[in-house]
Amino acid sequence: MMLNGVDPIATALGGLAAPAPAGLTDKVFTGWLAAPSRLGEVFVAFTDHGVQFVRSAESVHGDADAFAEAYRGRFGRPLRPAGRAPAGLLPALRGRPAAGLQLDLRGLSDFECDVLSATRRIPAGQTRPYGWIAREAGRPHAVRAVGSVLARNPVPLLVPCHRVVRSDGRLGDYMFGPAHKEELLRAEDVNLDEVAAFAQQGVHYLGSGSTGVVCFPTCHNARRITPAHRHGFRTIGSAVAAGYRPCRHCRPGVEAMPA
DNA sequence: CCCGTGACACTCC
DNA sequence: TGGAGTGCCACGG
Numbered sequence: 621m622m623l624n625g626v627d628p629i630a631t632a633l634g635g636l637a638a639p640a641p642a643g644l645t646d647k648v649f650t651g652w653l654a655a656p657s658r659l660g661e662v663f664v665a666f667t668d669h670g671v672q673f674v675r676s677a678e679s680v681h682g683d684a685d686a687f688a689e690a691y692r693g694r695f696g697r698p699l700r701p702a703g704r705a706p707a708g709l710l711p712a713l714r715g716r717p718a719a720g721l722q723l724d725l726r727g728l729s730d731f732e733c734d735v736l737s738a739t740r741r742i743p744a745g746q747t748r749p750y751g752w753i754a755r756e757a758g759r760p761h762a763v764r765a766v767g768s769v770l771a772r773n774p775v776p777l778l779v780p781c782h783r784v785v786r787s788d789g790r791l792g793d794y795m796f797g798p799a800h801k802e803e804l805l806r807a808e809d810v811n812l813d814e815v816a817a818f819a820q821q822g823v824h825y826l827g828s829g830s831t832g833v834v835c836f837p838t839c840h841n842a843r844r845i846t847p848a849h850r851h852g853f854r855t856i857g858s859a860v861a862a863g864y865r866p867c868r869h870c871r872p873g874v875e876a877m878p879a
Numbered sequence: 880c881c882c883g884t885g886a887c888a889c890t891c892c
Numbered sequence: 893t894g895g896a897g898t899g900c901c902a903c904g905g
Contacts, residue, residue: 731889750900754888765889767899772890786900793899801899822880884904892896 650695651702652688657713657777658807659800663687664713665699666706670722674775679796694774695727712778715744715808723775734758735769742783745808746838746870747815749787755873771795783808789819810838823852825872827864834859839870 650672652665661677663684673691680686688699708721725733738756742748753770754763770781776795782804786792791812794801805812815837818824826842827834829849834856835842853859856872866872 729890754900759888761886762888763900764887764898765900768889768891768897769899771899781899784899788901791899795899798899820880882905885902887901888898890896890898892894 649700650691650697652684652691652699653702653705654684655705655710655713658715658804659777659796662713662777664705664709665691665695666702666709667724669724669726671706671709671775671778672724674777676776676796676800715777718778721778723778725774728774731757731759731762731765732769735766736773736775736779739770739773739781739784740779742780743840744780745810746836746840747783747785747805747810748836748870750784750792751787752871752873753784756871760873767793787824789815789824811843818852821852822854825853825856825859827851827853827859827862832864833867834864834872835867836870836872839867841867841869
């Protein structure tokens with residue numbers, strides 16, 4: 621009870637009660653809204669900590685109640701409609717740089733957070749293999765677990781799990797279906813036909829004969845290598861053995877060198 | 880180079 | 893609880 625702007629209880633406690641306990645404001649409610657995205661309409665749930673859950677309308681058969689049910693099943697709380705989108709959400713859903721977009725990833729394991737944060741560092745228009753995520757997340761052998769985490773990505777599009785592909789050049793699976801993964805990557809100007817053509821020849825890395833740097837084929841540095849100076853490699857190890865150094869931008873892994 | 884197979888780290892029922 | 897099951901990967905033929 622506040623009297624003339626003074627809280628007698630807080631006063632009695634000598635101000636110890638000043639900041640509300642962290643858990644309290646969390647329990648207020650989670651808002652949701654529908655918004656346009658590169659996958660058509662999406663449903664988005666968010667708290668005051670940031671965006672928590674995103675699903676395409678298509679994936680829940682256009683049914684907002686099904687979205688709310690999926691949310692409740694996973695987070696244990698109901699949703700209620702929200703009027704305004706959090707800062708940065710709408711541009712991010714359209715694939716533009718998301719200035720100030722906050723994500724609410726509370727409740728996820730350290731491993732899940734590390735996987736999502738590594739995934740978030742993949743620039744638009746580029747791809748990285750699952751093994752790269754595992755290494756960047758500090759668990760180089762947890763490759764399959766990376767797949768398990770991304771299959772349940774709470775915030776697809778915002779954490780661009782569609783940019784994570786198989787190391788053999790194939791796209792791999794996607795929570796909304798491989799066709800949508802391909803569609804998203806093409807919209808970002810990833811040259812999938814070129815990647816597939818290289819993969820068919822067993823080429824998964826590109827080196828520049830003039831700079832001596834070796835990259836993933838979708839790295840922006842790799843795309844600037846003139847064809848005359850371009851050398852394809854099947855493994856990063858063979859490129860290193862040939863005197864190339866891994867690109868500091870796309871950071872292809874350095875595998876064990878043969879003895 | 881294409882296929883099958885084993886191993887893998889992690890999560891969930 | 894532990895044993896499935898997993899958006900993969902490397903290797904062997």
